[in-house]
Amino acid sequence: MSITIHIPTPLRRFTAENGEVEVEGQTVGEALKDLTRRHPSLERHLYNDQGALRSFVNVFLNDEDVRHLERDGTAVKAGDTLSIIPSIAGGGR
Amino acid sequence: MTLPQLGPEEIRRYSRHLIMPEVGTEGQRRLKAARVLMIGGGGLGSPIGLYLAAAGVGTLGLVEFDTVDESNLHRQVLYGRSDVGRPKLDAAMDRLGEVNPLIQLVPHNTRLDSGNALKLFEGYDIVVDGTDNFPTRYLVNDACVLTGKPNVYGSIFRFEGQVSIFWGAQGPCYRCLFPEPPPPGLVPSCAEGGVLGVLPGIIGSLQANEVIKLILGAGDPLIGRLLLFDALRLRFRELKLKKDPNCPICSAHPTQTGLIDYEQFCGIAPEAEEPEEADFDIQVDELARWRDQGRDFTLLDVRNPMEYEIARIEGAKLIPLHELRDRLNEIDTAADLVVHCHHGPRSAQAVGFLRQMGFARARNLAGGIAAWSREIDPEVPQY
Numbered sequence: 001m002s003i004t005i006h007i008p009t010p011l012r013r014f015t016a017e018n019g020e021v022e023v024e025g026q027t028v029g030e031a032l033k034d035l036t037r038r039h040p041s042l043e044r045h046l047y048n049d050q051g052a053l054r055s056f057v058n059v060f061l062n063d064e065d066v067r068h069l070e071r072d073g074t075a076v077k078a079g080d081t082l083s084i085i086p087s088i089a090g091g092g093r
Numbered sequence: 094m095t096l097p098q099l100g101p102e103e104i105r106r107y108s109r110h111l112i113m114p115e116v117g118t119e120g121q122r123r124l125k126a127a128r129v130l131m132i133g134g135g136g137l138g139s140p141i142g143l144y145l146a147a148a149g150v151g152t153l154g155l156v157e158f159d160t161v162d163e164s165n166l167h168r169q170v171l172y173g174r175s176d177v178g179r180p181k182l183d184a185a186m187d188r189l190g191e192v193n194p195l196i197q198l199v200p201h202n203t204r205l206d207s208g209n210a211l212k213l214f215e216g217y218d219i220v221v222d223g224t225d226n227f228p229t230r231y232l233v234n235d236a237c238v239l240t241g242k243p244n245v246y247g248s249i250f251r252f253e254g255q256v257s258i259f260w261g262a263q264g265p266c267y268r269c270l271f272p273e274p275p276p277p278g279l280v281p282s283c284a285e286g287g288v289l290g291v292l293p294g295i296i297g298s299l300q301a302n303e304v305i306k307l308i309l310g311a312g313d314p315l316i317g318r319l320l321l322f323d324a325l326r327l328r329f330r331e332l333k334l335k336k337d338p339n340c341p342i343c344s345a346h347p348t349q350t351g352l353i354d355y356e357q358f359c360g361i362a363p364e365a366e367e368p369e370e371a372d373f374d375i376q377v378d379e380l381a382r383w384r385d386q387g388r389d390f391t392l393l394d395v396r397n398p399m400e401y402e403i404a405r406i407e408g409a410k411l412i413p414l415h416e417l418r419d420r421l422n423e424i425d426t427a428a429d430l431v432v433h434c435h436h437g438p439r440s441a442q443a444v445g446f447l448r449q450m451g452f453a454r455a456r457n458l459a460g461g462i463a464a465w466s467r468e469i470d471p472e473v474p475q476y
Binding site for chain 1: 136
């Protein structure tokens with residue numbers, strides 16, 4: 001089953017400039033692992049050395065923050081969309 | 094509160110507002126009574142200032158300390174050719190005063206910091222965040238929560254924008270979404286990553302829209318929602334935001350009740366504490382001497398290929414920063430190594446990494462290719 005992951009602009013250089021990546025998995029954690037398997041250089045931007053998601057990386061399942069669901073363990077189903085939401089600070093100075 | 098009356102000149106000027114029931118005379122009087130503080134008069138601040146002034150926001154404050162640079166003009170439509178070199182604050186006051194002389198403009202010629210933010214915010218009803226760095230974003234958020242003001246937030250990067258209203262009293266704050274900042278250097282700034290000129294025009298206009306709605310009490314404000322905009326694919330998406338019950342600043346039991354050192358919070362060490370600074374950096378004039386003496390060294394350019402196409406230093410080898418890790422084998426470990434980027438931050442990051450990897454002789458070209466062009470070789474274009 002296929003899940004779509006939205007890749008934000010700052011991370012697209014690690015996905016060959018793809019804004020969307022199709023992945024497989026039963027949970028949010030599995031889907032993200034499949035993403036970093038397909039694009040290994042993303043891994044250190046999403047996970048810390050202990051293998052946990054970095055605290056400044058926000059993941060939304062459809063329009064809900066997974067921190068308010070069951071985080072990595074949140075179940076996903078075909079057709080769901082995961083979005084990685086980055087901190088960006090630009091104001092155009 | 095008694096709302097101020099509108100004079101004949103105001104009735105003429107705002108007539109297209111007055112005939113709409115959603116604004117009307119009462120709404121326009123609310124706008125006249127409103128006090129809005131803009132943090133930053135850059136890409137986002139340009140449309141925010143122009144539209145809020147034009148709409149008749151009665152008191153419009155601007156915090157700004159920068160000067161107008163030629164490279165600002167592709168997006169900062171508040172300024173024109175003749176403003177280059179002027180303080181942005183002066184140029185903005187002139188321009189906004191020309192747009193609408195019927196409002197009160199309040200210039201704040203200062204850098205927002207933990208010492209002045211609370212007092213400054215107290216004098217306003219709404220704060221609009223158009224800053225360009227993480228420490229100030231966290232500072233604006235925390236000062237808004239502590240003073241109970243809504244923070245109309247907008248942020249941009251390359252082709253992508255975010256908009257929301259963070260208002261601790263009514264919903265989530267910035268920290269509920271982003272509890273911690275990314276480490277310094279991980280997310281490039283607009284100066285390093287570039288930005289599509291029209292993008293701040295779109296995002297800043299959306300912020301102005303939300304400010305006006307908050308003042309009027311009209312429509313659905315963007316509280317508890319994050320609007321994402323992708324200019325390349327021309328798509329808007331919306332995400333739900335919730336208040337973090339453990340938020341250190343806006344929850345019912347905050348662990349932080351005052352402002353903190355935001356540079357430190359964002360992992361930015363004070364400049365004086367940087368170790369071996371002299372040894373870490375090399376100045377452009379010294380590099381020019383090395384070159385003239387025929388000394389053997391490698392010059393490494395860590396900018397992206399688009400920048401390399403615009404301007405390059407003769408003899409430099411291009412390895413974009415994000416490829417460095419995978420291309421270390423292309424660098425001679427024995428030779429002196431000088432790394433440069435546009436202004437210095439990316440190459441400083443590269444030198445830090447290279448030294449960790451054992452390139453003990455790696456040094457950072459202070460001021461980057463911009464300083465080289467300015468002081469050594471004017472044939473290299475400035476961008």
